[in-house]
Amino acid sequence: NAGVTQTPKFQVLKTGQSMTLQCAQDMNHEYMYWYRQDPGMGLRLIHYSVGAGITDQGEVPNGYNVSRSTTEDFPLRLLSAAPSQTSVYFCASRETSGREFFGPGTRLTVL
Amino acid sequence: AQSVSQHNHHVILSEAASLELGCNYSYGGTVNLFWYVQYPGQHLQLLLKYFSGDPLVKGIKGFEAEFIKSKFSFNLRKPSVQWSDTAEYFCAGYSGYSTLTFGKGTMLLVSP
Numbered sequence A: 001n002a003g004v005t006q007t008p009k010f011q012v013l014k015t016g017q018s019m020t021l022q023c024a025q026d027m028n029h030e031y032m033y034w035y036r037q038d039p040g041m042g043l044r045l046i047h048y049s050v051g052a053g054i055t056d057q058g059e060v061p062n063g064y065n066v067s068r069s070t071t072e073d074f075p076l077r078l079l080s081a082a083p084s085q086t087s088v089y090f091c092a093s094r095e096t097s098g099r100e101f102f103g104p105g106t107r108l109t110v111l
Numbered sequence B: 001a002q003s004v005s006q007h008n009h010h011v012i013l014s015e016a017a018s019l020e021l022g023c024n025y026s027y028g029g030t031v032n033l034f035w036y037v038q039y040p041g042q043h044l045q046l047l048l049k050y051f052s053g054d055p056l057v058k059g060i061k062g063f064e065a066e067f068i069k070s071k072f073s074f075n076l077r078k079p080s081v082q083w084s085d086t087a088e089y090f091c092a093g094y095s096g097y098s099t100l101t102f103g104k105g106t107m108l109l110v111s112p
Helices: none
Strands: A004-007 A010-013 A019-025 A031-038 A042-051 A054-057 A064-066 A076-078 A087-094 A100-102 A106-110 B004-006 B010-014 B019-021 B023-025 B031-038 B045-050 B056-058 B064-068 B073-078 B087-095 B106-111
Touching: A004 A087, A010 A019, A019 A031, A019 A087, A042 A064, A042 B087, B004 B087, B010 B019, B019 B106, B023 B031, B023 B087, B031 B064, B031 B073, B045 B056, B045 B064, B045 B073, B073 B087
Parallel strands: A010 A106, B010 B106
Antiparallel strands: A004 A019, A019 A076, A031 A042, A031 A087, A042 A054, A064 A076, A087 A100, A087 A106, B004 B023, B019 B073, B023 B073, B031 B045, B031 B087, B056 B064, B064 B073, B087 B106
16 A cells, blocks of 8 residues: 555745645545644644545635545645745545554645 | 643753653543654654553554543653654544644654
8 A cells, every 4th residue: 555645745836826735545544634734833734524525624724725526535725825835734544443644745835 | 622732842852861741632522642753854653542441552662651531641751762763743632523633743852
């Protein structure tokens, strides 16, 4: 199993640009999550999904959209990037036992 | 609201010193608790987890944590730290079908 994969690893955007961060898992987990990690803030939940076709907002959803058309994929879209979205983004999936598996992260810089 | 708080933002220790990182949670009912470690430039790795049963949980790399329900605590311990333990440590938890909530992290620096 590849586990949770994320692409790209690094990205630089200009303010106002849009982009999609990709996340995929091959463990057939129903639950998937997007977090952002900022210094001194820990990880904060952006959006999550409890299964294909079902998504919900987390703690910091503004400026981000998600969709879950398949169990495997959970892309995160930035509609109009802002410098405040400069962060490290982690995707995760949760197995039925409750343990979460994290992807390697995407480091995003918005100029 | 559910929350997880970590007592220290930064901890500096010498090699061979003992480590205890504090974590408190605010959930009611059945709680699932985790400690994750993030080495510089890497993603999160699970150190240990508590779901039920023995409140003293042993994890990887010599770490352990004790769940004390009466104190709402889940402190991480290691008897003797090494330079390679330099990392950021995150406590996290959830209750029922809720989402995982993270503490703000504790940066541990171990000097050789």
